[in-house]
Amino acid sequence: MDFKYDKERIGALIERSHTLAVENKRNVYVDNPEFLVYHWSGEAAAFSPNTGELSAAEDTRINIGDHNARVDVGGPFPFAKEMPSKVKGFEYSCGNWAEDYAFFLDHSPAEVLENERVVGEFHWMLEEARFFQYPEAQRKLGRDARELGAGGISFTHTCPDLGIGLKLGWGGLLDKVKANREKFTKYGNIPSAEYLAASEVVLKAIMRYVEKHADVAKDKFENETDTKNRSNYDFIEKNCRAIISEPPKTFAQAVQWIQLFTTVERINGHGNGYGRLDQLLIDFYRKDIKDGILTKDEAVSLIAELYLKYGGNYWSFGGRDINSKDATNEMSWVCLHAYDITGGYNHLGLMWHEDIDKEFFNYGCDVLARHNCGTPTLVNFDVLRDSQLRSGVKEEDAWNMAYSGCQWYCVVGNEYNDQDLNSFVLVQPMQKAMKIAEDKNITDFEEFWSIYDTEVDKTAEILKDFKNETYKWQAKVWPEMVTSLCMHGTIESGRDVTDIQAVKYNFTSVNVLGVPNVIDSMFAMKKLVFEQKKYTLKQLIEAVESDWESNEIMRYDFLHQNKFGNDIDDVDELGVRISEHIREILESKRNIKGFNFRPSLFQYMGHTYAGELLGATPDGRKRAEPFAHGMNPMHGRNTEGMAATMDSFCKLDYTKYQGGSFQVEIQPSFFPEGSRKGDLVETFAKVFFEKGGVQINLNTIDLEKLKDAMENPTKQEYKHLVVKVTGYSAHFVVLDRKFQEEFIQRVNYASL
Amino acid sequence: MNGEVFDIYRLSSHDGPGLRTVIFLKGCPLRCKWCHNPESFKTNKEVWINHLKCIKCGKCILECPTNSLKMVENRIILDRESCINCLKCSEICPPKAITSVSKTYSVEELLKIIKREIPFMEKSGGGVTISGGEPLLQSGFLIELLKNLKSLNLHTAVDTCGFISWDKLNSILPYTDLILYDLKIYNDELHKEYTGVSNKLILENLKKIGKLAEIWIRTPLIPKATSTKENIAHIGQFIKENLIDNISRWELCAFNPLASDKYIKLNMSWDYSNDNLLSLHELNNLKNIAIENIGVSEKVITSGFTSKD
Ligand code: SF4
Ligand code: SF4
Helix, strand or coil, X not given: CCCCCCHHHHHHHHHHXXXXXXXXXXXXXXXCHHHHHHCCCCCCCCCECCCCXXXXXXXXXEEEECCCCCCCCCCCCCCHHHCHHHHCCCCCCHHHHHHHHHHHHHCCCCCCCCCCCCCCCCCCCHHHCCCCCCCHHHHHHHHHHHHHCEEECCCCCCCCCHHHHHHHHHHHHHXXXXXXXXXXXXXXXXXXXXXXXXXXXXXXXXXXXXXXXXXXXXXXXHCCCCHHHHHHHHHHHHHHHHCCCCCCCCHHHHHXXXXXXXXXXXXXXXXXXXXXXXXXXXXXXXXXXXHXXXXXXXXXXXXXXXXXXXXXXEEEEECECCCCCECCCHHHHHHHHXXXXXXXXXXXXXXXXXXXCHHHHHHHHHHHHHHCCCCCEEEEHHHHHHHHHHHCCXXXXXXXXXXXXXXXXXXXXXXXXXXXXXXXXXXXXHHHHHHHHHHCCCCCHHHHHHHHHHHHHHHHHHHHHHHHHHHHHHHHHCCCHHHHHCCCCHHHHCCCCCCCCCCCECCEEEEEECHHHHHHHHHHHHHHHHHCCCCCHHHHHHHHHCCCCCCHHHHHHHHCCCCCCCCCHHHHHHHHHHHHHHHHHHXXXXXXXXXXXXXXXXXXXXXXXXXXXXXXXXXXXXXXXXXXCCCCCCCCCCCCCHHHHHHHHCCCCHHHCCCCEEEEEECHHHCCCCCCHHHHHHHHHHHHHHCCCCEEEEEECCHHHHHHHHHCCCCHHHCCCEEECCCCEEEHHHCCHHHHHHHHHCCCCCCC | CEEEEEEEEEEECCCCCCCEEEEXXXXXXXXXXXXXXXXXXXXXXXXXXXXXXXXXXXXXXXXXXXXXXXXXXCEEEECCCCCCCCCHHHHHCCCCCEEECCEEEEHHHHHHHHHHCXXXXXXXXXXXXXXXXXXXXXXXXXXXXXXXXXXXXXXXEEXXXXXXXXXXXXXXXXXXXXXXXXXXXXXXXXXXXXXXXXXXXXXXXXXXXXXXXXXXXXXXXXXXXXXCHHHHHHHHHHHHHHXXXXXXXXXXXXXXXXXXXXXXXXXXXXXXXXXXXXXXXXXXXXXXXXXXHHCCCCCXXXXXXXXXX
């Protein structure tokens, strides 16, 4: 495809984006390996803040990749000591939070950089300056939960409806907040009135911040002599000034509005999915094209810039509309073209369904294959929707589904699923069950299963208690007041999106770690311990506790039992039983918002570090080896080819779960000379989706290149090397070494 | 009916059109010096040893009925003279260091594997390729398998070296949509030197078959042996004179020295372990020679690994 765009300007922005990544200015850190495994470090209430009192030591924290919206400029937030909560006193309240937020935004610079026509970036997050920690009662439950194999943190991982803000503008949102505040004051609902008073503080700060961008652009315009730069600054000033209060009127203003929304939202610490970009912008696009003030190429470059600002924002395209028809439109194409220009790191979701525009889907597959950065992610829209319907989401809401994160998805604007950040380490209840069964001299598999059932339930129960304790506090500890502006029902009820009874849907979603290892372990135990009685449980426990030391022959016995992922019925049946069991147990638990827990057969990175924490397992795995990633078979254990793995994988009904991505790593030599790689990718994806698969992450991996990149990370040629790590992408050279090693081990389809 | 299969490639995109299941049947009448599949030479079952996996437990030695296994300097040594290929050692070896080279499959068992991949074949215009070794050495099994594949409406391809009686070759044609025909060396003396057999029959068969089936010619580019300008030019001329209208493709496959481990596992020596990859430049030169000689550019395809220039 040939697009007419300013190659020099966009090229410079692309280069800057790669440079920021490889110079470690985009890193996301977590406190320790425990965070990856349990999604809670025991310390920070979120990811590890980059600076400030709550940040982890540089030598112990783990870098999970260039997945940060924050652009590092070195050093802590310069006004951290002057934060209102530190000068006047800290309180767990939305008013106290809002005052800090406003101060923080007022003291954050408005960045207007050369070559830009869309602006908005930040250098510190609020959690680097404001205390973010739950009371001890919550933390104690967290530590207890970890003993049993569960954990989690809570912050927005949801999908606001930016359509609300695009329609009202900041001024319209302010009017809405004021009107509701008056209503609640009149009827004496003090907490809601107070919440909305705090919202006003937040909104006014945002409006000042937008205006500051217009002023900085104006200033730059006046001091610039180069005509091209002047024209860019002028463009920015006009767009920013137009949207200080009023809703955006043009396509360019809408893109600018979106970028500033995500800036002021992410600055408070955490990220959301932002919905269906093609749906959000289509009306602006059509109107401007009709009015003759926009060309397709200009639209493509503006969206390309939006992606480059921060590629970690999850956007989605395609899917179906309210009448169940294909929702692909001209804007969907613009969105993909824009990525075709930038390539590299990004998080875009292409939502397939049987009726999708065939050319569009083929183009998406082609883009994925050519750029080879795992973008766009291919997801099965109907499975997403049906899983929501199954959970009780209403028809009128379920159609508006957006792929919103690594593997999770949301009803746009109506759902606060506590997603992706809760963990259930299924290996732990199994290990506990083994000990109990040994004590009780259990010799029958079904008796062992009933002990396992009890232990899994205990873990689920304590996870529920821990989350409920969190929910009691969340809206006071860290309200998500910017997100709440673009949710349905939050302002109307004067309640934060994180609060009880604020939005329609409030499931708790849990990432289950190690399911394939539990399947393989239980199967091997069933055969060798319970059926053949070749080993006793005592022998087995001793062997795994010693990491199979001096038990090598026994280890091979366990290792060579049938393994999940090869389309072998007996072990796959147990796989379905184990997965269905954890699902039923989680679904039987309710949070204090009245919604059940839901399992996701995915866990983004815990499998890399879990080995050392959990030790060897009865599937023949040694301590130092990683666990399986998500529901994918353990590395090297799928010996019957990808079709067999797909068949095993798809024996589960994914409408019953909340996600479970299929990871495919293939070697470049797989694609013959002259073949259209995109067509092969499309074949894989379609076969997988027709079998009921929900998401496919595809990497073409040149092993030699990756190994060399590990040893020589500074080589220029590796600057642009981006891989789909799990549900997110990252520059390979920036990744933690353990992640790199695990990634290289994955090449599971040398011959498919 | 059973066949001896030494490998199965899943969803291969290199052995015929689209995505294909490729079944490799054991046994070959040629002994190409560069062969990547030395485990395919013999038709019978046999074992091989991956020494890196061996944990030196000695179990195999105790199991062997003919005392063909010994531990010498901490390494398992197999005496292939006395070994009766009973496979007992491979059945008990804990880490699967000793394994059987091949596995016996019934047609039904293979069909089960193949059926799993049908959706991929349908969407990509692929099918099933039977390769070897020389698959026609197991011609009874081959025909049975091909018949079954055709009854499933699958596209079938057979990869042959052509060193086989015409009758046998002819017998598979009703069930074969595409023949992948290996043409290695045109000069008969060199052919004998490098493959152990004369190429007369191979060329004769090719002339005949070219009129009856769709053909892809495949020429491996082996340093010093097949990748000479003269050889490529001669093969090109032969194709032009005899079958240019009948072949749809002539594929030049760049050689890679990646079969050393297999030779070690079989305790055989191999002259090619240290050879370099062909450079992209050399490959393109040969491609140009091929095109000049057959006179049709779109039919010449290159594949395989090359080094950077
Ligand atoms: S049985 Fe296997 S592991 Fe043991 S010595 Fe023989 S080859 Fe080695
Ligand atoms: S195959 Fe049989 S005869 Fe040959 S080494 Fe193994 S056990 Fe001995």
